[in-house]
Amino acid sequence: MIAPGSVAIVGAAESTRIGVVPDMSQIMLHADAALNALADTGLKLSDIDGLACVGPMMPQQIAHYLGITPRWVDGTGVGGCSFMLHVRHAAAAIHAGYCNTVLITHGESGRSRINGTPRPAEPQSLGGQFESPFGPAGPPSLFPIPVLRYMKTYGITHEQLAMVAVVQREWSSKNPRAAQRDLVSVEDVLNSRMIAYPFRLLQCCLVTDGGGALILTSADRAKDFPQKPAYILGTGESVETTMVSQMADFTSSRAFRVAGSEAFRMAGIKHADVDHLMIYDAFAHLPLFGLEDLGFVGRGEAGHFIEERNTAPGGKLPMNTNGGGLSYTHTGMYGMFALQESVRQVRGTAPAQVPDVEISVAHGVGGMFSSSGTVVLGRDRP
Amino acid sequence: MTLQAGRARPEPTPETQHFWDGTRAGELRLQRCDACAKTYFPPRPFCPACGSRKVSVFRASGRGRLFSYIIHHRAVPGFTPPYAIAVVELAEGPRMMTNIVDCPQTPEALQLDMPLEVAFTPMDEQITLALFRPAPGNKAQGAKA
Numbered sequence: 245m246i247a248p249g250s251v252a253i254v255g256a257a258e259s260t261r262i263g264v265v266p267d268m269s270q271i272m273l274h275a276d277a278a279l280n281a282l283a284d285t286g287l288k289l290s291d292i293d294g295l296a297c298v299g300p301m302m303p304q305q306i307a308h309y310l311g312i313t314p315r316w317v318d319g320t321g322v323g324g325c326s327f328m329l330h331v332r333h334a335a336a337a338i339h340a341g342y343c344n345t346v347l348i349t350h351g352e353s354g355r356s357r358i359n360g361t362p363r364p365a366e367p368q369s370l371g372g373q374f375e376s377p378f379g380p381a382g383p384p385s386l387f388p389i390p391v392l393r394y395m396k397t398y399g400i401t402h403e404q405l406a407m408v409a410v411v412q413r414e415w416s417s418k419n420p421r422a423a424q425r426d427l428v429s430v431e432d433v434l435n436s437r438m439i440a441y442p443f444r445l446l447q448c449c450l451v452t453d454g455g456g457a458l459i460l461t462s463a464d465r466a467k468d469f470p471q472k473p474a475y476i477l478g479t480g481e482s483v484e485t486t487m488v489s490q491m492a493d494f495t496s497s498r499a500f501r502v503a504g505s506e507a508f509r510m511a512g513i514k515h516a517d518v519d520h521l522m523i524y525d526a527f528a529h530l531p532l533f534g535l536e537d538l539g540f541v542g543r544g545e546a547g548h549f550i551e552e553r554n555t556a557p558g559g560k561l562p563m564n565t566n567g568g569g570l571s572y573t574h575t576g577m578y579g580m581f582a583l584q585e586s587v588r589q590v591r592g593t594a595p596a597q598v599p600d601v602e603i604s605v606a607h608g609v610g611g612m613f614s615s616s617g618t619v620v621l622g623r624d625r626p
Numbered sequence: 627m628t629l630q631a632g633r634a635r636p637e638p639t640p641e642t643q644h645f646w647d648g649t650r651a652g653e654l655r656l657q658r659c660d661a662c663a664k665t666y667f668p669p670r671p672f673c674p675a676c677g678s679r680k681v682s683v684f685r686a687s688g689r690g691r692l693f694s695y696i697i698h699h700r701a702v703p704g705f706t707p708p709y710a711i712a713v714v715e716l717a718e719g720p721r722m723m724t725n726i727v728d729c730p731q732t733p734e735a736l737q738l739d740m741p742l743e744v745a746f747t748p749m750d751e752q753i754t755l756a757l758f759r760p761a762p763g764n765k766a767q768g769a770k771a
């Protein structure tokens with residue numbers, strides 16, 4: 245097993261602009277973020293010998309566009325948490341000697357839809373046969389399907405699910421790059437437009453344009469770079485099912501549990517060691533599932549935990565401190581932005597900086613509850 | 627009842643044809659493993675619990691309970707919002723996505739765990755969907771197998 249802290253993130257940057265970027269295509273959002281991340285490290289494009297980006301045929305497109313000749317590539321595409329898996333795979337590849345310096349890129353024109361990736365119907369797939377005929381239209385109609393069962397099982401209230409959005413707006417109000425920065429109340433959330441009962445507009449993620457990139461190399465080289473390294477202490481990944489109706493448990497994600505416990509075990513950390521947490525929040529229930537499935541709280545306790553302001557500014561477990569997918573940005577695959585915020589918090593450069601972050605956890609989800617990846621970052625090499 | 631035009635139409639594959647033949651014939655067909663007795667869905671010619679290829683198709687009761695749902699408020703071809711996208715837990719154990727018919731599409735009317743029964747609803751000559759409706763009375767209260 246790779247020792248905790250053997251590989252580090254030495255470069256991290258988002259696209260120059262995020263939110264509404266109608267003058268940039270998807271591939272250019274990748275490149276813009278990649279060039280910013282290179283500038284963050286002082287490296288040249290020719291120094292990059294490993295490349296990861298999401299989905300079929302994408303590593304070829306990005307390598308050629310950027311003028312990179314990789315000797316290691318990863319096109320893992322399991323939805324919005326793919327970047328957490330890229331970090332895990334890249335750390336293993338660097339450790340194995342397959343490459344020295346890996347660039348991970350994301351770009352998505354989620355709002356402006358310039359050079360966007362089409363999602364054709366698949367009427368012969370199992371989802372196409374056994375879910376599509378019943379009227380789903382993308383994640384807002386599918387991701388919240390388990391919520392009512394979860395609420396009934398644990399007595400979670402609509403107000404508790406509204407608090408997720410309230411608290412994250414408190415964080416985003418401190419962040420000049422956040423798309424939505426005005427404070428909201430529980431009442432505001434519960435009076436916003438109904439999208440898919442039980443969820444209303446303010447409990448659903450934004451749809452934005454943007455990109456992000458990370459550069460990883462071995463920890464032995466990490467001190468040579470201008471920025472403070474974020475050491476990779478542990479990682480985990482798993483998948484369950486692309487059909488939300490077929491999740492084994494509507495109150496818990498198996499993929500979350502597997503990825504989270506693997507990352508914690510590999511890092512050799514306990515929950516009390518975590519100073520800062522990112523849980524991919526495409527919809528308001530995800531932080532609740534994440535807090536419980538990662539083991540920060542017991543089953544059914546996350547709603548109360550958030551309601552009691554434990555994850556809010558000044559709370560004991562600051563979570564989603566950029567404002568999250570609900571208030572910061574959500575291009576479609578938000579995992580890259582959760583990782584960017586974890587790196588900023590470990591470096592000490594976040595707009596809403598938490599004091600003295602030694603360990604940050606970034607936990608991602610993809611394709612409804614179909615996949616998951618967890619990354620534990622540390623300020624210091626163990 | 628008849629369906630509004632425009633819904634996404636499923637296309638059966640060799641491994642799922644028996645299910646769609648069943649709904650067209652007015653039967654809800656599930657599969658059960660001959661080796662470990664696991665009942666499962668969606669269809670496949672082997673058991674996802676133990677890997678055995680010895681599996682049997684059988685006619686399910688068509689009864690179940692409302693397990694979870696959302697009420698969609700946005701326009702989708704073939705639907706008039708607001709409409710519920712639901713998951714039924716069948717008496718035999720597996721869960722499947724469906725729509726609830728003969729019932730107001732409101733949180734008040736759609737109570738979790740309410741007993742449901744299958745309502746076969748033709749889409750065209752080949753495809754019949756397994757929708758569900760509230761079961762008469764409460765006799766299916768113990769739908770959880």
Ligand SMILES: [Zn+2]
Pocket residue numbers: 659660661662663664673674675676677678
């Ligand atoms: Zn079996």
